[in-house]
Amino acid sequence: MLIRTLRFYLLFFVPVLYSCTYTENKPEQMRLKIGDSIAWAAKNINEEKWEESNGINGHEIFWLRDHFTFDSVLIKERPLALHIVALGSFEVWWDGHPIGKNGKVGPSKTEEQPGKHSSYYLLPDSLAGPGKHVLAMRISNFYSIANRSFYNVRVANYVSILRFPLMYSSFMYMLTGVFLIVSVYYFFLYAANPKEQSFLIFALICTLFLLLILVEYIPVVWSYRYDVQTVRLEIIGVLSFCVAFLIPLFLYKQFFSAGLLLLSLLWVSLLLGLYVYFHGRYDFTEQLLITSMWAGSLLLTTLALIRKKVGSRPVFTALFLSGLLGCWLYFDYTLFLSFGLVILSMLYLLVLRSKAIDQAYQAALVHSERLKIDLLRKNIQPHFLMNTITSVIDWVEESPKKGVEFIEALALELDILGQIAEQKRIPLEQEIALCKSHLKVMQFRKEIHYTWEDQGIEEGDTIPPAILHTLVENGITHSTPLTDGTLAFSLRFEKNLQAKVYELSTKAKLNKAVKQREGTGLQYVRARLTESYGQNWSLESAAGSGGWITRITIYKK
């Protein structure tokens, strides 16, 4: 299923991105000179003392001259337009003719009015003939907060130059929509199930990822001041850093469990090192972080694959494919495409996880139903029912009055069992009432004098249903009364800061045949304790002085 989805994903996006190409022209030469002279706007001037560069450090007023050659192929694309990306305000001349300006150039920060980072200028066909052309820009960059400012120019068909970014970004925004829904969905899942940290991590990854796409492609739809560009790049850096941290963390959590904290500390310090060391080299840093993330994830997944972890194969495939894409396509697209691939495979892991959770839930449900049935069966199983009925008949025949008493005791026991059958925990008082009514019934059947005493019982304390009852049943089955014909049960309750202790002792002669092996009774007790307290309980059952002692300890979490 995952592979089919991946195939669709690739078949859909890759050709679409490939179709988004068009003919464009970039400058053959770029010359820069610090200073200011309107004469430098002319088409032909002596550029001997001009620096060969398209960017400067620091804040200046300066000129840039870009040389183009238009061939017949480009001419066919008319009308043409210039797309200028600049960290500065400027005025622009084409072959000596002024064709536009961006903000207001000034010799100082107070006199400059900052322009947009990205701007477009239509080239009249009369100025766009075949042959050599010169673009001259008068620039000031006092608002720049970057160490170095760059000035890039492209020429292409007027419509294509506007439409192309819209085309490829629209697909990226589609991707954003997908991840928006997935992230919201997993945030909700996490809210409903706070124990599942993977849901949170995944929702975060999806959110960061969609923010990353938004920030990356925002220039297409929002024309912002040139100084905002640096802020935008910083944000991209931080987002890449977070994603590069979280994706391998998520994979590690899915495949392995031990040493998560140590490993994530190591990983975050490695990424932080890269981030700080290469800070300011925006695209490069981003690429480095993402490549590290990829390498880290691939390493983890390979380990998982070797250890045959569930779901490691599709994740490995996705990482491998994204690696291939990375070698094949320009970084901008690959980043998001391969991210998309990896996140799809992670989604698959989460689906597996959800399936496991669902199965565990179903199993727990079935288990609870089982216990409920076990409880209800206690008093309709033939051994109890038929022996009781036979004894009732006998009592009725011999002494109707006693018979009625017996039936009433039985009715009480059945009534309590009926009341508690649906509960996972019941008040301790109710459990004691159940034990007492059972002893009364058994007294009529066995003609043994059963006694019950309890001490230290705390009001409002609860206990899983019929567990003491089960222990009492075991006591009756496995012991013989003392010589005076009595069999005494006593329950002691103790509570301290760490635990609650229920101790039920049976004072009697033990039958020789009491086996070490655990009967179905104790299995029921254990299952009920696990249902209510997870692992936080213990049960000891052993022969003690003058009888049998069973101790249930419930630890505070």
Place this chain on the structure above:
Amino acid sequence: MKVLIIEDEARIAARIERFLLELMRSSGVSVTICGSLSEGIEFIRNHPPDLLLLDLNLNGENGFEVLKSVTAESFHTIIISAYKEKAIDAFNYGVLDFIPKPFDKARLSLAMERLVNKEKTKGAGVKFIFIKKTGNILLFRTEEIQYIKGSGIYTEIHFRNGRTELHDKSLEKLEQLLPDYFLRIHKSYIADSRDFEKILVQAGSKYQVLLKNGEVLPVGRTRYEELIHQIRL
């Protein structure tokens, strides 16, 4: 008649005892009650009764183990149990009767009549024969028995494969338990009628039956007519 009741429900044990004493007043009966299985088994070892009334939880793991050991004994066993659906299994293992709980005096009386009148058990008869031998209990399928010969208070069971084993039950008691195709042909013989080849009449009104494997068994004079009638050879 010595009767042992193994029943852990005091009230029910007393009820059985009371009914027994009322039913068997004329023939004289002594009743012992054991409140637990282990106690009962121990008692049997030293004082074998003439009849065992056993309350057995046949849903438990060792119910049938106990059943095997008691049916290998010389006396008849009647099960009194809450697990009605296990009756057929109990009969297969060789009990004389199965009384489901709750029971009344009439039902117990029926069982006692079956015992006293040496009536055959209901149903298809015992499927497995258990034999005590050197401390173990061996299991044989009733199907494998060719004939049984009375030998004092014991019986010799002859299997088709030539094997012979001694059983503690008398010929009369086994006859009650065995399926219908086992016929009493002689005061000392019971044989599987499906194995009869023909009946030989010798000089001096001496009758014999020839088995398919060539073996010849004696037929009692008084039983000849009945036998002819039953098998129509």
